Amino acid sequence: MLQVKALPLAELRERTSEKWREYPADVLPLFVAETDFPLAPAVKNALQRAVDAGDTGYVAARNPLAESFAAFAQRRYGWSPDPTRMRTTADVSMGIVELLRCVTQPGERVVVTTPVYPPFYDLVAEAGAEVLRVPLRDTGTGWELDLDGIRAAFEDGATAILLCNPHNPTGTVHDRDALTALAELADEFGAAVISDEIHAPLAQPGTGFTPFLDAGDAARRVGYAVVSASKAFNLAGLKCAIMVTADDETTAVVRGLPVEVEWRTGQFGLLAAIAAFSEESDEWLDGLLRTLDENRVLLEDLLAAHLPGARYRIPDAGYLAWIDLSALDWGDNPARKILKDAKVALHFGPAFGAEGRGHVRLNFGTSPEILTEAIERIAALVGR
Ligand SMILES: Cc1ncc(COP(=O)(O)O)c(C=O)c1O
Structure with a gap:
């Protein structure tokens, strides 16, 4: 081993x-x-090859990252995202801001489930929206989404939720039923769910990690996932993340983003991510x-x-x-x-x-x- x-x-x-x-x-x-x-050796080799070849230009529009991530998701999570419904950008934070700009109007409220990764507050503000805090519920042995609190937030006019799945800082893997219930709630109120899944490759075996977009039909309608190899493989400085959707309407939103959003992907980040998501890693x-x-x-x-x-x-x-x-x-x-x-x-x-x-x-x-x-x-x- x-x-x-x-x-x-x-x-x-x-x-x-x-x-x-x-x-x-x-x-x-x-x-x-x-x-x-x-x-990881495959990542190191990919970067080494790029350095040796001076392969430091722009990322190619035609590249195998989407297929590499789709295969990874299938092997690791039993989830089959569609590679044609993915676009890359520089990092997860930028993906979140771009998506929030698309799914909210200036001044609208976005639910965040606190305590949460501090930049979430800034990312919502950067997108021109306002944060509505719905704390996680402490169950005595762990933490869970407060679905009643989230319902109240949607009733009160919140138009999106920025989910952290798994959750930073508590390390909580939200269970499938909770994610499905969240998706159905969002669907009922016409709200969007942006699921930050940057820590997902690090879910421990047996904890039952569920990609949000795999949590049922409603999740596929309302959801946007932002994923990356950067936390598991320590590639944050290389700049590469993927926005994933699972339905025609949400895919159209991502396809409508300016091409510049994709051009900001780092070439080293892309090459490293392809290697990280490959079976070799x-x-x-x-x-x-x-x-x-x-x-x-x-x-x-x-x-x-x-x-x-x-x-x-x-x-x-x-x-x-x-x-x-x-x-x-x-x-x-x-x-x-x-x-x-x-x-x-x-x-x-x-x-x-x-x-x-x-x-x-x-x-x-x-x-x-x-x-x-x-x-x-x-x-x-x-x-x-
Ligand atoms: C939950 C979460 N989202 C986003 C990020 C930042 O990701 P990126 O560097 O891809 O913007 C981090 C970094 O630790 C994180 O923990």
Whole structure:
């Protein structure tokens, strides 16, 4: 079985991306959603070939990415999206903004289910719409969509919902029934659902990830999915995402986007994504999922041993942990104290919404050594 192991800290510090340049070298960076693993071999080879050939021009209008993603979706999720109903753009954020501009009028309200990936607030504003917050429901053992709250939002005039599936920061894989019910609600009110599925390739086996567009007839009518290889394969800087639809009307909306939206796709991003979604990368992705599974459990053990005041639920997907540190009395934004006094950079909980008070988001897409050191550094603050 292939093992995917994170790089050692000294090598990671050679990187020049945001994760490794935001803070000085005495800080362990577990904030932004980049991972510390080497590239998947097929991705590395594809990029290496492009560099060797000077293949750095514009993306070709005729390219095999849609077919590559469709085959990936079939193998990994049992979903058969139609490659003729896909268009690429630079990144998931841009896809979301372009779609929101199409499906909302200026000033209309868009539901976001909080706590949520902070840029969602900005993306809605960038599209000229307004955010309507409907918090996720805490079930005591996990989180779920508040369908009654979403119904009330649609009754109140919201015209779209920006879904995060799986959800960042809680790592929740929404279950099929909830997605189907959401789609039927949206259909009843003529609202659009934009489903951000950037973390989907990282849904752990057995968690039952359902692509929104595969959640029934209503979902196919109301839905737009935005997908990318960028989180699982750490390709965020290369700029490539895909907008997917499943019905003639929604497809016409995406086809109506200016061709410039597609021209913004990065050539390296496209070549890397084709390789990432290819069958050749499946074994690597399975290995990565095993490593992340070990890390999500290791984090639980570390917190239990060193920081028993922390509340953490093992996420269904991804490499982000949502941790409630309220019991430690480190204020609304404990990441500030942790950065200053423990030299560990975590993402600020309150940035995700009011529910994030007292919380931090920690990126465990790293080595057991770095994860252990980070928790030990934080634990050393207790009682200090
Ligand atoms: C849910 C979610 N959507 C979008 C993004 C950003 O994606 P992109 O860089 O493709 O815009 C992230 C990044 O972490 C994310 O977690």
